Amino acid sequence: MESGSPHIRERLNSARSRMADVARLAGVSTATVSRALRQPDLVSPAVRARVQEAVERLSYRRNLMAGALASARSMTIGVIIPSIVNSFFAATVEAMEQALKGTDYQLMLGNSDHSEANEERLVASFLAWSPAAMVLTGRRHTRNTIRALIEAEIPVIETWELTDHPIDTIIGFSQRAAGRIVIDHFKARGAKRLGFIGAMMDRDYRAVERHAGFVEAALAAGFPAPAEVTVAERASTVGGARAFADLIARHPDVDAVFATNDTLALGVLFEAQRQGLAIPRRLKLCGFGDLEFGAASEPRLTTVRPPRREIGQQTIEILLKRLAGGEAGDRVVDLGFDLVVRGST
Amino acid sequence: MESGSPHIRERLNSARSRMADVARLAGVSTATVSRALRQPDLVSPAVRARVQEAVERLSYRRNLMAGALASARSMTIGVIIPSIVNSFFAATVEAMEQALKGTDYQLMLGNSDHSEANEERLVASFLAWSPAAMVLTGRRHTRNTIRALIEAEIPVIETWELTDHPIDTIIGFSQRAAGRIVIDHFKARGAKRLGFIGAMMDRDYRAVERHAGFVEAALAAGFPAPAEVTVAERASTVGGARAFADLIARHPDVDAVFATNDTLALGVLFEAQRQGLAIPRRLKLCGFGDLEFGAASEPRLTTVRPPRREIGQQTIEILLKRLAGGEAGDRVVDLGFDLVVRGST
């Protein structure tokens, strides 16, 4: 901390100024300064200008904490995702950040590690900051989480899924349908014996739903029950490769694999190469997530594209409208998904 | 918001309780409650127990905002990374979160998108929350950023690089040296004509430094100047594939490529497969980052492993010590890096 030349230090008794200083310099009350800053329309143009000038002269910055305490609302939006590494959700968060640019709202990001108990703890500590709104991933939460959220009386958006009974509003798509659609495609491609590869199926219940949709549709379409291997840890390329090696060793007749995550699918692709199984001739492969590398792999990866960025963008759009006093719109927003057919099937 | 049964709502006049309520129930003053909660040692065991009980009976949660306002310090650590999608930094953040578990500190995450101007804006808005400390990526910041940080008089950790003049403390490794080490390895493997593939070299100056180290060492080792292609956008597999196609078309004699990012390297790998260039026989390939897929690709990817998680873990360790009143330790912490040699070279 002993860095920084005294020369630099001199120029700035600034950042310390309080609203009262601005008020004095502008010749108005703090209430007026507060209005001029937050609801300029309520203040006469002349005063607005004087306040603006004073703010600049003092390089005044509002103390958000004081404001939040006084109003019991902070300019914060709490966001909880299951994981930030190597994840679909990063794109959603990124889209939210972009949609928030130019506003005064700040995201507070939390990582539940796919655990409802962690989520409960995060929600509790986020709420201690009186956020303006909360964004959760998924529709499954503990009773306490739901209770705390309802009590908070702020907009709450659940994401990445659908349900008829959202806490407030849910924006996403049907994970089950995403699993189902793969079957239609495999069938059209003439697959005979299906395989399924998943990861962390004990915690990632969205993957469980995709699996359910996949199996349900497979049986309905007359396929035998898919051969399955799941890895315990979170989705990884290494895990996908191992799982596929295992799967194909035990079920050599499998000719089409659905992996619940493109990262797993990438592992399958590499392992198939290693074993000399031609994709898509000998093995059809479909992933989920439309991660970027799928558009460049050899062969390119067929996958289900979830509306990763759209979820984030819509979430913020709806939130901003609500926070600006607008009515709550639809409680359920289905953004759908696409099957992106490429070379691997 | 109209969700939630009345039954649920009844049970919880709770979350509303204030410190004064706890004080009354415990028969002490709010000052004592505050002490009992934050510095239990200053309070007699008997009182401590009574306060504890009252806290539980009322399911009292401290209002962090009020505390922060009163003490001019919040239990927040501001963290700014250049990008969260598909990035090395996600692992650093994840490690920080884990190291923070069990403490009352919260990360506030910001995304500068590799821009110093964005960083400046973020720092300003984070400081309005009176964070207990700030963590930045890199050593390059605007004058304003540095000034604001020094004025804030809080611990500031810069990460992912080294410099003799950190704002406060810097934890990382030499990007230049990371570029240099690749040359030794390529030379040992008998490479003759080198290629370089980078992304976003106008903004990602860490990549620029790796590049500088790579070129400098190449010339020193007697190689001709490496052939280079860079993509304008952020590192991607698609971009890596395109860049390599371009590179090899213009310089068919290149037999060893260094990509500043494993994601780019993955694209090179796929494009080489497409063109029938055997790795490592015809083409040696080295990436940077040690992203997970490199351990599973075919062939597996040689790469430089930065201390991604270690940086995050050490950052928090040092911060917690400082925040608990400890002395500032070394101003420069070099965590080094490893060359992970695998099948692609």
Next chain:
DNA sequence: GTGAAAGCGCTAACAC
């Protein structure tokens, strides 16, 4: 070891 009292820097009624 504990309490009283004075804020922290804003916002929000309400009056003018």
Next chain:
DNA sequence: GTGTTAGCGCTTTCAC
């Protein structure tokens, strides 16, 4: 359209 007056719920001297 603007000012006055109370707080928001804590932390922090300073006494005792």
